[in-house]
Amino acid sequence: MDKKYPTILFCFVLLQINLPAQTKQLPAASAKGLTTDMDGNSINAHGAGILKYNNTYYLFGEIKKGKTWLVANQSWEDYRVPAGGISCYSSKDLITWKNEGIAMKSLTGNASNEIDTGRVIERPKVIYNGRTKKFVMWMHINKNDYSLSHAGVAISDKPAGPYTYLESVAPNEQMSRDMTLFKDEDGKAYLIYASENNMTMQICLLNDDYLSPTKNYIRILENQHREAPALFKQNGKYFLITSLCSGWDPNPATYAVANSMMGTWTQKENPCVGSGAETTFNSQSTFVLPIDEKKGQYIFMADKWNKFDLQKSDYLWLPLNITNGQIEIKEN
Numbered sequence: 347m348d349k350k351y352p353t354i355l356f357c358f359v360l361l362q363i364n365l366p367a368q369t370k371q372l373p374a375a376s377a378k379g380l381t382t383d384m385d386g387n388s389i390n391a392h393g394a395g396i397l398k399y400n401n402t403y404y405l406f407g408e409i410k411k412g413k414t415w416l417v418a419n420q421s422w423e424d425y426r427v428p429a430g431g432i433s434c435y436s437s438k439d440l441i442t443w444k445n446e447g448i449a450m451k452s453l454t455g456n457a458s459n460e461i462d463t464g465r466v467i468e469r470p471k472v473i474y475n476g477r478t479k480k481f482v483m484w485m486h487i488n489k490n491d492y493s494l495s496h497a498g499v500a501i502s503d504k505p506a507g508p509y510t511y512l513e514s515v516a517p518n519e520q521m522s523r524d525m526t527l528f529k530d531e532d533g534k535a536y537l538i539y540a541s542e543n544n545m546t547m548q549i550c551l552l553n554d555d556y557l558s559p560t561k562n563y564i565r566i567l568e569n570q571h572r573e574a575p576a577l578f579k580q581n582g583k584y585f586l587i588t589s590l591c592s593g594w595d596p597n598p599a600t601y602a603v604a605n606s607m608m609g610t611w612t613q614k615e616n617p618c619v620g621s622g623a624e625t626t627f628n629s630q631s632t633f634v635l636p637i638d639e640k641k642g643q644y645i646f647m648a649d650k651w652n653k654f655d656l657q658k659s660d661y662l663w664l665p666l667n668i669t670n671g672q673i674e675i676k677e678n
């Protein structure tokens with residue numbers, strides 16, 4: 347896919363917003379994105395998501411390590427780096443991160459294995475199942491030519507893992523690429539994924555154990571070519587931020603709103619404002635973390651991909667505010 351949007355230079359700006367005490371320093375930290383863990387090592391957690399459990403934040407992301415290569419005979423810039431499995435970091439304050447090690451290992455030497463390093467293991471998201479007392483991870487599983495397009499599931503007894511990979515599925519025989527997970531207040535959980543060759547998103551209710559899709563699914567944002575979903579809720583309304591599909595290159599985000607997960611989703615404009623809004627500030631969405639739902643304060647988490655050297659990809663965290671039902675993401 348061709349690069350359609352110019353890259354911009356990212357200016358480091360201290361942000362001033364009114365966040366609760368525990369995240370007082372976060373705006374400054376978030377302007378740089380995630381940087382180093384408490385040992386001083388760079389955080390390796392791309393396409394990340396966060397699980398909050400027992401007052402601790404667990405960050406899960408793709409481990410990108412090694413030389414980037416271009417997959418042959420693709421119609422788009424299919425740059426890949428060895429899929430190093432899924433990392434986990436924990437934090438009480440979203441600033442100091444402890445490396446919890448590899449939450450889910452990838453395997454080497456057998457390209458037919460679904461979690462081989464030569465394949466695609468992306469966008470891990472974890473939720474907790476209160477009934478089964480298990481932590482459940484879903485992720486994008488693919489062959490490096492994107493001919494599989496499945497959602498993979500793994501399970502653990504502990505939040506930081508280790509997670510045991512179970513299998514991958516095509517939910518209701520539908521393709522599943524970029525994805526996220528959402529657990530609602532009533533305990534129901536949903537898989538949200540780019541489907542139909544990335545033309546349409548789908549939302550599928552998971553079974554009660556969160557380990558498999560039900561037959562209950564809807565098609566949303568039809569023919570809109572969206573990916574990188576990040577879903578959250580405020581005051582009974584559901585919000586879904588997505589990017590356009592342009593491979594590793596940034597593009598304008600949009601968001602959609604619904605009154606219920608399986609209801610009608612209405613597409614809105616770009617939630618980003620100010621300089622850089624047309625490239626989502628040179629980034630692509632991965633997750634939205636609630637900070638204070640009542641006040642409409644969230645953190646927008648995104649990736650700044652470096653397609654020629656994917657292990658050098660960076661992160662961007664920005665405050666996301668909802669005012670009168672409208673999302674706003676600003677750099678300053």
Ligand code: GAL
Binds near residue numbers: 424
């Ligand atoms: C992007 C996607 C990333 C990664 C990349 C591969 O569109 O959002 O997660 O899969 O494509 O080119």
